[in-house]
Amino acid sequence: MTSAAQTSDAGQRHAYRVLVRRKQRLLGLLVVLLLGSVVLDLALGPARYGLDEVVQALLRPDSASAQVRVVMWDIRLPVALMAVAVGAALSLAGAQMQTILNNPLASPFTLGISAAASFGAALGLAFGVKLLPAVAEYVVPLNAFVMAMLAAFLIYLLSRRRGVTAETLVLLGIALVFTFNALLALTQYFASEQAVAAVVFWTMGSLTKATWPKLAITCSVILVMLPIFVQRAWALTALRLGEDKAASFGVDVPRLRLQTLMMVSLLAAFPVAFVGTIGFVGLVGPHIARMLIGEDQRFFLPASLLSGALLLSLSSVVSKTLIPGAIFPIGIVTSLIGVPFFIALILGKRRSW
Amino acid sequence: MGLQRRWAGALIAVITVVFLAALLIVSSQSNRPTETATSLGTVTVTDLLGRQVKVRAPVRRVILGEGRLLYVVAALDTEDPIQRIVGWRKDLIQADPDTYARYRGKFPKIADIPTFGGFEDGTFDIEQAITQQPDVIVLNVEAQRAIDDTRYVEKLAALGIPVVYVDFRHAPMENTEPTLRLIGKLFGKEARAEQLIAFRTQEIKRVTDIIAAHQPARPKVFIERIGGYTTDCCLSFGDENFGKFVELAGGRNIAKDIISGTFGQLNPEQIIAANPDHVVVTSANWEAYVPGGYWVGLGPGADPGEAARKLEFYPRRPAYTGITANKDRAFHAVWHQFYNSPYQFVAIQQLAKWFHPRFFADLDPEATFRELHERFLPIAYEPGYFATLDRSDK
Numbered sequence: 001m002t003s004a005a006q007t008s009d010a011g012q013r014h015a016y017r018v019l020v021r022r023k024q025r026l027l028g029l030l031v032v033l034l035l036g037s038v039v040l041d042l043a044l045g046p047a048r049y050g051l052d053e054v055v056q057a058l059l060r061p062d063s064a065s066a067q068v069r070v071v072m073w074d075i076r077l078p079v080a081l082m083a084v085a086v087g088a089a090l091s092l093a094g095a096q097m098q099t100i101l102n103n104p105l106a107s108p109f110t111l112g113i114s115a116a117a118s119f120g121a122a123l124g125l126a127f128g129v130k131l132l133p134a135v136a137e138y139v140v141p142l143n144a145f146v147m148a149m150l151a152a153f154l155i156y157l158l159s160r161r162r163g164v165t166a167e168t169l170v171l172l173g174i175a176l177v178f179t180f181n182a183l184l185a186l187t188q189y190f191a192s193e194q195a196v197a198a199v200v201f202w203t204m205g206s207l208t209k210a211t212w213p214k215l216a217i218t219c220s221v222i223l224v225m226l227p228i229f230v231q232r233a234w235a236l237t238a239l240r241l242g243e244d245k246a247a248s249f250g251v252d253v254p255r256l257r258l259q260t261l262m263m264v265s266l267l268a269a270f271p272v273a274f275v276g277t278i279g280f281v282g283l284v285g286p287h288i289a290r291m292l293i294g295e296d297q298r299f300f301l302p303a304s305l306l307s308g309a310l311l312l313s314l315s316s317v318v319s320k321t322l323i324p325g326a327i328f329p330i331g332i333v334t335s336l337i338g339v340p341f342f343i344a345l346i347l348g349k350r351r352s353w
Numbered sequence: 354m355g356l357q358r359r360w361a362g363a364l365i366a367v368i369t370v371v372f373l374a375a376l377l378i379v380s381s382q383s384n385r386p387t388e389t390a391t392s393l394g395t396v397t398v399t400d401l402l403g404r405q406v407k408v409r410a411p412v413r414r415v416i417l418g419e420g421r422l423l424y425v426v427a428a429l430d431t432e433d434p435i436q437r438i439v440g441w442r443k444d445l446i447q448a449d450p451d452t453y454a455r456y457r458g459k460f461p462k463i464a465d466i467p468t469f470g471g472f473e474d475g476t477f478d479i480e481q482a483i484t485q486q487p488d489v490i491v492l493n494v495e496a497q498r499a500i501d502d503t504r505y506v507e508k509l510a511a512l513g514i515p516v517v518y519v520d521f522r523h524a525p526m527e528n529t530e531p532t533l534r535l536i537g538k539l540f541g542k543e544a545r546a547e548q549l550i551a552f553r554t555q556e557i558k559r560v561t562d563i564i565a566a567h568q569p570a571r572p573k574v575f576i577e578r579i580g581g582y583t584t585d586c587c588l589s590f591g592d593e594n595f596g597k598f599v600e601l602a603g604g605r606n607i608a609k610d611i612i613s614g615t616f617g618q619l620n621p622e623q624i625i626a627a628n629p630d631h632v633v634v635t636s637a638n639w640e641a642y643v644p645g646g647y648w649v650g651l652g653p654g655a656d657p658g659e660a661a662r663k664l665e666f667y668p669r670r671p672a673y674t675g676i677t678a679n680k681d682r683a684f685h686a687v688w689h690q691f692y693n694s695p696y697q698f699v700a701i702q703q704l705a706k707w708f709h710p711r712f713f714a715d716l717d718p719e720a721t722f723r724e725l726h727e728r729f730l731p732i733a734y735e736p737g738y739f740a741t742l743d744r745s746d747k
Contacts, residue, residue, distance in 0.1 A: 047626035067625060067675035074671035075621050125583070128642045136646045137584050192447035195642060198583050208621065209585050325611040325623035327587070 023299045026292055030306035034084065037313040041080035044317060046325045047071050082210035083316040083330075084309040085218040086271040086278065091285025091308020092222065093267040095300065096229065098286055099236050100257045101166045102243075107283035108268030111169075111261070112151045112176030114279055117272040119184045120147025122199045126191035140202070141214070144273040151176055152265030159258060166243075166257070205276035205331035207316055214274045221270050225263050226301075232256065233297035240295050280335045281308045284342050291345050311338055398538055400517040401494055401528055408489050408515045411541025413437060416482055418492035420445030420468075422519070423456065424694045425533060428549050428729040429542040435463050437540065439485040443468045449690050451638060451652035455732045479505055487514055489539055494520045522693045523615060526597050529553070529695050549695075549729055556721050557601070557698045560705040563712050564603040572630035572708050574604040575678075577667070578616065579689060580634035581648025586672050587619040594692050595635060595700075602704035604631065621672035631708060632678045634667055635689040649686040655737030660686060664740050681744070683707070688738040696725065703739050 043054055049068060057064035057072040064072070093108035101110070109115070120143035123129040130139055131146040158164065158172050188196050229236070235256055238246040243253050268282065285308030286300075293303040315334040322328045396410045417426070420441045427434040434456070446453050446468070457463050467485065469478055482490060490509065492500065497518060500506060506516045519535060520528040530550055537546025576595045578588040590596035591612030599606045607627040608619055638650035649663045650656075664686050668679050678684060685707050691700040702718040719736055726734035 045626075046620050046623035065675075070671050070674035071622055071625055074674070075625075125642065128640070128644045130644070136643060139643070140584070192642075193444060194448060194579060194582060198579075201583070201585070206585055208587070208618075320620055323611065323613075325608075325620055325626075327618045327620050 023293050023296075027299065027302055027306065030292075030303065030310060034306055034310045034313060037310055037317060038080050038084060041083065041313055041317050042072070042076050044321060045071065045076060046320075078210040078212055078215055079207045079316060080313065082207050082215050082218070082275065083312045085215060085222065086207075086275055087281050087285065087309040087312030088305045089218060089222050089267050089271045089308075090278065090282035091289070091304045091311075092225070092229070092301070093264040094282030094308070095286035095289065095304035096236070096260050096264050097282075099240055099297075100260045101170055102240070103166065103170055104287070105283070106170065107279060108264055109177075109277070109279045109282060111155050111173035111265070112180050113148045113265055113268050114272050114277040115177045115180035115184065116147040116151035117144035117269065118199075118203050118277060119180045119187065120144040121202050121273075121276075122184050122187040122191070122195075123147075125198045125202060126187050126195035141273040145269050147180075148269035148272060149265065151180065152262065152269070155265075156258065156262060159261065164254075169257075169261075201329070202276050203331075204329035205278040205334075206327070207275055207319075207330050208327055209275055218270050218274060221266060222305075225267050226305075228263065229297075229301055232260075233301060236260070237295060237297045237300075276331065278312065278331045278334055280331070280338050281312050284338045285311055287342065288345060396538060398517060398535055400535060401520045401531060402497060402518045404518070406515045406517050408517070408539060410488075410539055412488035412539050414439045414485065414487045415539070416485060416487040416490045417441040418490065418496055419693075420453075421449065421521075421690070421693055422491060422536075423452075424696060425536055426540075427456070427731055428695070429537060429540050429545050431729060431731050433460070434731060435460050435466060438466050439487055440467045440469065440482065447641075449637070449652070450641070451654065452690075455653055455735075459732055479503070479508060482509070483512060483514070490514060490516045491536070491539075492516060492518050494518045494523060521695060521697075523593065525594055525692075525697055526601070529697070533695060552725065552728065553695070553698050557701060559716060560602055560701055560713070564601075564705070564709075567712055569603055569709050569712060571603055571605040573607050573627060573677075574599045574631045574633060574704075574708070575607050575619075575624050575627070575629040577632060577634045580636040580667065580686070581646045581663075582636075582639055582643060584647075585618075586621045586670060587624060589617060589619050590692075591615055591617055595633070598691075598697060598701045598704055599633070602701050602708055604704065604708045621670075624672045625674060625676060628676050630677045630681070631683045631685065632667065632673060632676075633704065633707075634664070634684070634686045635692065636686050637689040649740055651686060651688040651738055651740060652690075653732075653737055654735040655740075657737065657740060660737070660740035661743060664742055668742070682742045683744075684742045686740040691738075696722070699725070699738070707741065 042058070043051060049071070053064070053068055054072065057068045061069050061073060090108055094106070097106040097108060097110060098104060120131065121140050123131070124140040124143040129143065131143045134142045154176065155169070155172060159169055188199055191199065235246070235251045238249045238251055239253065239256065247253050286304045288307040288311070289300055289303035292307070293299045312330070312334060315330055315337055318337060319328040319330045319333040322333070394410065395407055397405055397407050399405055415437045417423070417438060417440070421444055423434060423445055426438065430436055467481070469481060500516070509516055517535065517539070519532040521532060533546045533550050534543075537543045576589050576599060578590055578595070589608040589612060590606070591614050592600070592606065592609045593615040596606045596609060600609070607624070607629050608617065611617070611619060611623065634649060636649040636651055638652050638655070639646060639648040640650070647663065647666050649660050651660055664684055667673065667684050668682065673679050687700055687703065691697045699718050699722045702716055702721055706713040706716055706718060718739070722738065723734040726732065
């Protein structure tokens with residue numbers, strides 16, 4: 001009897017090990033695909049440089065001609081890496097939103113963060129409003145960021161009230177989305193035609209605004225948040241089994257939810273402020289990850305990060321190759337690429353989210 | 354019973370009085386148009402969408418769907434450009450405050466013209482329009498979709514208010530002349546409109562004749578649209594508007610085959626790959642939108658030194674690294690509002706002079722613009738519409 005139990009125990013352990021190895025292999029595959037996509041993003045462009053020139057400019061910038069150096073270091077690299085960073089940040093934020101709200105439709109923008117950011121940006125673009133003092137280049141991103149944080153703070157205040165459940169939070173978020181959308185429309189109504197064009201363009205999202213400092217800021221936000229999420233991986237996994245179960249494991253659910261909300265807000269606010277609203281990644285990245293790898297946060301977290309980064313990196317490649325020489329707004333491309341893939345995954349898997 | 358009947362009688366009396374009063378008000382209101390109608394003849398005009406529209410002309414009360422139509426109106430009604438305008442959109446006040454300020458200085462009543470907002474071109478409050486009792490409403494062609502959706506034209510037609518469509522923006526080279534002629538006819542200023550058309554045609558020919566005769570090699574040109582309005586790079590024009598102006602001036606617009614419509618955005622890298630010989634930035638004073646931004650504050654009375662100083666920012670943009678224009682310091686800035694104005698021929702002359710200085714040594718765009726002001730406009734010409742980098746050190 002003991003030996004039978006031992007063998008089944010050993011069998012389970014073996015099965016678990018196989019499962020873990022399979023997940024690790026999937027993560028590895030995502031990393032390889034992401035690297036491939038970034039290389040493609042760096043190699044392609046209207047200035048047709050050979051691969052040797054590209055590699056040389058990247059590895060030994062001093063030996064490359066000034067033009068190749070600028071194209072690689074000031075144009076292609078910031079955009080390619082910004083795609084990865086923004087995709088990763090938004091997907092990670094979306095993954096945690098879906099986890100804490102227990103809602104497959106949640107995304108970083110469910111709480112009105114992107115609507116608020118758009119409104120902040122529009123205030124700057126239409127009326128030159130500075131919410132905080134900043135140099136001209138950063139007025140619009142800073143406005144967007146301030147408004148996004150304001151939305152997050154409102155959610156924070158509201159969710160600290162008694163008896164606020166995940167459903168209430170989603171509903172409050174929807175109320176905020178509508179509020180800020182109405183404010184955005186109001187701004188546009190009073191704005192001049194150039195301002196309206198600029199606002200519309202901003203809301204479609206564009207990676208061409210990427211610069212090294214913006215990239216550094218986005219990356220550092222991810223690097224600060226990621227360890228905190230990793231540390232809480234078990235608690236968050238438990239939350240997916242249900243709030244009561246998680247509470248019975250000793251997880252302080254309201255506290256965990258509130259803190260995660262604030263981290264998600266930061267994680268979403270920076271990329272949105274810098275590149276505009278590219279909302280779809282935050283919704284779909286985590287779903288792709290979940291369908292590939294499951295709920296275990298230890299794997300789900302990196303998988304979300306990678307699938308979001310991959311999705312946006314591929315979109316970046318497509319957005320500049322679709323009409324050679326022109327730039328197609330990345331927000332549109334992301335949705336058009338992501339949706340068919342997403343639908344195929346949903347229909348193929350036939351499982352609950 | 355008797356009491357009830359008395360109440361009913363009183364009610365009927367009140368209703369009758371109200372009805373009569375309403376009738377009186379309505380009839381007294383409708384008096385005005387019929388009175389004026391007797392002194393007006395009806396003309397049939399063809400607008401820029403090819404619609405045949407009957408209008409009682411010359412019109413006395415007109416609503417402008419775009420405030421910047423003042424550029425034309427001022428050339429026709431030079432002595433008092435606002436005499437017919439009973440309503441307009443706020444775009445002139447917002448997008449070209451410098452010009453507006455000059456008209457306001459000379460015609461203070463311009464500030465009393467009722468304005469309507471509306472972010473979508475052509476949206477306006479139909480009730481507000483009707484209460485102004487205009488003889489005609491002049492709209493830009495891009496308003497057509499919004500107007501069609503609301504069926505405003507039919508509703509206004511029922512009240513005898515015709516709508517005509519004009520265009521300076523989408524196909525300015527084809528549509529400016531018919532637009533000038535159309536508004537001239539509406540205002541009963543056909544002769545004046547023809548004079549302006551003749552002047553414009555002659556000034557454009559001064560460029561196109563020389564280009565046609567000498568067939569000079571066409572320099573490659575990149576137009577940066579609304580430079581400094583956003584930090585995003587490389588918004589530009591396709592083969593229309595400034596794209597067309599560049600071609601007429603003997604240049605080759607590098608975005609011509611890339612941007613399919615009038616407006617679009619180029620990949621910054623594409624500019625490096627195309628290696629343009631000239632970069633032309635369209636800009637204006639956008640202090641109200643982007644305080645301290647990288648815009649070049651062009652417009653009437655702009656400080657040339659300050660404009661040149663702000664233009665110095667552009668050669669440093671990554672998208673312009675190593676291009677010929679950078680080596681030659683061939684960076685120019687031009688007043689953005691030329692894109693939506695009948696004065697665009699002045700910009701064409703200036704572009705030609707920048708692209709082919711040898712052939713256009715004796716062409717003076719400033720003098721052309723000054724002559725336009727002296728002959729057609731109520732305000733004095735003030736330079737400040739162009740800037741170019743100082744090349745003396747190269």
